[in-house]
Amino acid sequence: MKKPESKPIDPVLLAPILRTGPGYWLTVAALSAVVAWGIYAWVQQIRAGLGVTGMNTPVYWGLYITNFVFFIGISHAGTLISAILRIAGAEWRRPITRAAEAVTVFALILALTQIIADMGRPERLLNLIFRGRLQSPLLWDVLSVGVYLLGCITYLYLPLLPDLALLRDQLPLQAPAWRRQLYRILALGWHGSAEQRHRLEKAIGVMAIFIIPIAVSVHTVVSWVFAMTLRPMWHSTIFGPYFVIGAIYSGIATIILAMALIRKVWHLESYLKPLHFNYLALLLVAFNALWFYFTFAEYLTTGYGSVPVEMAVFGAKLGGEFRLLFWGMVISMALAFAFIVFPRLLPAGWVRVAYPRLRPVTAAAAGALLVVALLSVQPPPVALGLSSDMGAVRRVLVPALLIVLFLGSLVYLKGRMIAQAVVASLLVDVGMWLERFTIVVPTETRPMQAGYLIGIYHPTWVEWAITAAAFAAFVLIYLIFIKLFPIISIWEVQEASEAIPATVRRLRTYLPERIGESKMRTGGD
Amino acid sequence: MPRWGMVIDLDRCTACQACTAACRAENNVPFAGPEEAARGRAMFWNVVVPVIEGEYPEVRATFIPMPCMQCDNAPCIKVCPVGATYRNPEGVVLQDYDSCIGCRLCMLACPYNRRYFNWYAPQWPEPMTRYLSPDPEPRPRPKGVVEKCTFCIQRLNRLKKDLEEGKAPQAVMVKLANKLEKGKPPADKVWSEAVDILMRRHLADEADGDLDPGEVGYLPACVQTCPAFARVFGDLDNPDSLVSRLARSRRAFRLQEELGTQPKVFYLKEGEWDEEA
Numbered sequence: 001m002k003k004p005e006s007k008p009i010d011p012v013l014l015a016p017i018l019r020t021g022p023g024y025w026l027t028v029a030a031l032s033a034v035v036a037w038g039i040y041a042w043v044q045q046i047r048a049g050l051g052v053t054g055m056n057t058p059v060y061w062g063l064y065i066t067n068f069v070f071f072i073g074i075s076h077a078g079t080l081i082s083a084i085l086r087i088a089g090a091e092w093r094r095p096i097t098r099a100a101e102a103v104t105v106f107a108l109i110l111a112l113t114q115i116i117a118d119m120g121r122p123e124r125l126l127n128l129i130f131r132g133r134l135q136s137p138l139l140w141d142v143l144s145v146g147v148y149l150l151g152c153i154t155y156l157y158l159p160l161l162p163d164l165a166l167l168r169d170q171l172p173l174q175a176p177a178w179r180r181q182l183y184r185i186l187a188l189g190w191h192g193s194a195e196q197r198h199r200l201e202k203a204i205g206v207m208a209i210f211i212i213p214i215a216v217s218v219h220t221v222v223s224w225v226f227a228m229t230l231r232p233m234w235h236s237t238i239f240g241p242y243f244v245i246g247a248i249y250s251g252i253a254t255i256i257l258a259m260a261l262i263r264k265v266w267h268l269e270s271y272l273k274p275l276h277f278n279y280l281a282l283l284l285v286a287f288n289a290l291w292f293y294f295t296f297a298e299y300l301t302t303g304y305g306s307v308p309v310e311m312a313v314f315g316a317k318l319g320g321e322f323r324l325l326f327w328g329m330v331i332s333m334a335l336a337f338a339f340i341v342f343p344r345l346l347p348a349g350w351v352r353v354a355y356p357r358l359r360p361v362t363a364a365a366a367g368a369l370l371v372v373a374l375l376s377v378q379p380p381p382v383a384l385g386l387s388s389d390m391g392a393v394r395r396v397l398v399p400a401l402l403i404v405l406f407l408g409s410l411v412y413l414k415g416r417m418i419a420q421a422v423v424a425s426l427l428v429d430v431g432m433w434l435e436r437f438t439i440v441v442p443t444e445t446r447p448m449q450a451g452y453l454i455g456i457y458h459p460t461w462v463e464w465a466i467t468a469a470a471f472a473a474f475v476l477i478y479l480i481f482i483k484l485f486p487i488i489s490i491w492e493v494q495e496a497s498e499a500i501p502a503t504v505r506r507l508r509t510y511l512p513e514r515i516g517e518s519k520m521r522t523g524g525d
Numbered sequence: 526m527p528r529w530g531m532v533i534d535l536d537r538c539t540a541c542q543a544c545t546a547a548c549r550a551e552n553n554v555p556f557a558g559p560e561e562a563a564r565g566r567a568m569f570w571n572v573v574v575p576v577i578e579g580e581y582p583e584v585r586a587t588f589i590p591m592p593c594m595q596c597d598n599a600p601c602i603k604v605c606p607v608g609a610t611y612r613n614p615e616g617v618v619l620q621d622y623d624s625c626i627g628c629r630l631c632m633l634a635c636p637y638n639r640r641y642f643n644w645y646a647p648q649w650p651e652p653m654t655r656y657l658s659p660d661p662e663p664r665p666r667p668k669g670v671v672e673k674c675t676f677c678i679q680r681l682n683r684l685k686k687d688l689e690e691g692k693a694p695q696a697v698m699v700k701l702a703n704k705l706e707k708g709k710p711p712a713d714k715v716w717s718e719a720v721d722i723l724m725r726r727h728l729a730d731e732a733d734g735d736l737d738p739g740e741v742g743y744l745p746a747c748v749q750t751c752p753a754f755a756r757v758f759g760d761l762d763n764p765d766s767l768v769s770r771l772a773r774s775r776r777a778f779r780l781q782e783e784l785g786t787q788p789k790v791f792y793l794k795e796g797e798w799d800e801e802a
Contacts, residue, residue, distance in 0.1 A: 049668040051644035056565030060629040120627015120669030127607040138606035229634045447638050451574035
């Protein structure tokens with residue numbers, strides 16, 4: 001059989017796979033330690049029972065379910081974004097699809113660990129399959145998430161095939177034999193013939209279309225687990241779309257963070273450009289607006305209606321023990337919007353003059369804020385151990401410093417696409433975790449039955465350890481994936497050069513025929 | 526088939542908590558201990574909830590004893606992913622401890638918070654372990670599963686068995702023979718009538734004293750033990766039964782009736798409100 005010539009791989013793309021520095025091993029060791037701590041906590045929980053957590057009557061669900069919803073949420077963007085961009089033929093997607101799809105698969109796997117951590121009898125997990133009842137919203141989750149996980153693994157694997165073949169054929173001689181063996185087996189005999197390519201493109205195209213409705217269904221049914229109960233502020237008809245919007249939103253943020261990290265650590269600046277971060281940041285802003293729209297609609301309807309059982313939860317969030325978490329969420333989201341949109345509104349000339357002068361002021365404000373933070377000793381905790389008690393001086397000083405810092409950072413962020421996107425994404429991910437928490441817990445603390453006591457929830461170290469381990473495991477799996485497989489789709493980037501004439505031809509079909517032709521004539525020779 | 530239900534007369538209830546204690550003893554409901562109870566881990570198949578209305582000095586306290594509401598349209602049954610909670614032929618909502626996966630969605634679905642989770646393996650203080658009920662039905666539950674009130678299903682089933690084997694108390698058998706038609710009435714009809722006879726004899730015990738203590742042992746423990754005779758138990762589908770009559774009275778209401786859960790526990794509201802009006 002004749003082997004088609006494969007183009008040489010850019011060494012920059014092979015570097016993450018072939019060269020491993022001490023920093024990588026240190027990071028892996030640290031993350032593994034956190035994961036080990038989480039596993040230890042889980043073993044304690046298995047032995048003693050869920051009593052070692054802070055959950056109780058009536059707060060039956062806590063951090064685990066919060067994490068579950070959060071992880072399922074960030075699993076959305078990856079595949080959804082890559083699928084939508086593929087279908088839309090957005091060429092800038094090429095270097096980011098792999099990183100996005102990997103986020104999806106690993107987030108889903110971590111979401112499943114949180115379900116197992118939350119179960120009273122994890123050894124009966126298979127009852128969900130052998131004795132499952134379709135009437136239960138939890139079974140909708142099992143079906144939907146199960147199909148989604150299988151679909152996403154397929155969708156990650158299919159575009160990986162040509163890259164595995166490239167690695168099999170072009171791996172340097174000094175690479176260990178097991179790697180060669182691994183790529184040989186996983187490449188499934190791919191040799192890049194026209195027929196194979198055609199079939200692969202077709203399979204990817206079909207998967208891209210199928211994955212979108214499945215992804216939408218996944219977070220919809222996650223929300224329905226809450227919405228199908230009669231609890232105040234859960235029993236809401238907009239929960240399906242509200243959760244899907246939040247999911248894609250937090251997913252975009254997570255992709256941006258993953259890309260920024262990869263770019264920085266493995267020097268992939270030539271592939272992951274400010275342009276990519278700019279486009280994703282604009283997408284993030286669009287979903288930020290959608291998220292605010294849904295949140296506002298939900299809270300306005302509840303507050304205006306003023307049904308007593310609903311108002312009990314409403315009050316707990318906006319002015320009760322969850323107020324720091326709730327307003328923390330709102331402020332995070334508002335700042336995320338501000339850090340992407342406001343720097344673009346600043347006049348460039350003004351920034352050029354003002355920036356060097358403002359820098360020391362901002363630095364001083366940051367320093368002062370740090371000092372204030374260090375001086376304030378922990379007063380009594382509200383929810384999640386945060387404190388709201390501040391002295392009179394701090395009441396004025398801290399906001400003033402924060403405003404200076406905020407304005408300073410806006411000036412700094414002017415024109416820095418990647419910094420904007422990263423700062424906003426961090427805020428969005430924090431905000432979305434807080435959103436999940438303030439959806440899950442406050443409702444539980446206010447039982448509908450008159451006379452019931454108000455629930456209190458303080459997560460214990462076991463829950464924090466398992467939560468930390470889940471996030472550490474997410475990064476850890478991601479790092480291991482980068483070590484084994486190219487995190488930037490090599491063949492798709494290579495293919496881009498072939499795609500240029502085709503794209504030009506396609507662009508021409510968008511235009512009125514005469515303009516398209518004249519453009520061709522002027523641009524042709 | 527009988528449809529077991531309960532009526533609780535709030536005018537009679539003194540909030541003495543005897544029902545709670547009797548239920549705990551009968552059904553092997555574990556002790557959480559003071560520390561865990563403070564963390565919200567106490568379990569009560571039956572609980573007496575105080576509802577305080579108004580502000581001092583214009584304040585009124587109502588005490589609502591709450592067993593499981595045994596809803597006909599039970600939200601907990603709908604949401605169970607593995608069918609561990611189900612409605613038995615007599616309408617009692619039961620929990621299968623061997624298939625429950627401990628997801629606690631049923632607890633969130635229940636608007637009355639009448640379900641409890643075993644956060645730990647069940648524990649009793651030392652002397653208590655010797656007095657656990659030996660019945661196989663309320664056997665101690667394992668950790669990690671949900672449990673709930675069963676209307677003392679073990680007592681009702683024992684009555685049915687004793688009726689079929691002719692071992693029921695003499696007084697009940699005589700009354701049954703007088704009440705039911707000749708021939709062989711269906712076992713369910715006998716069961717339903719027998720519970721009503723026991724219930725009426727139990728309430729009449731206030732006046733006469735010829736009640737065999739074994740007789741009331743067939744009624745749910747909370748009903749048997751109530752010193753104020755505030756609880757009436759029986760077949761809601763038997764129009765002549767005491768419980769069915771009371772459930773249709775003008776004083777009868779159900780908790781959070783607007784949710785459409787159709788509870789089979791009815792309350793008789795406190796009469797003084799009517800008198801004032």
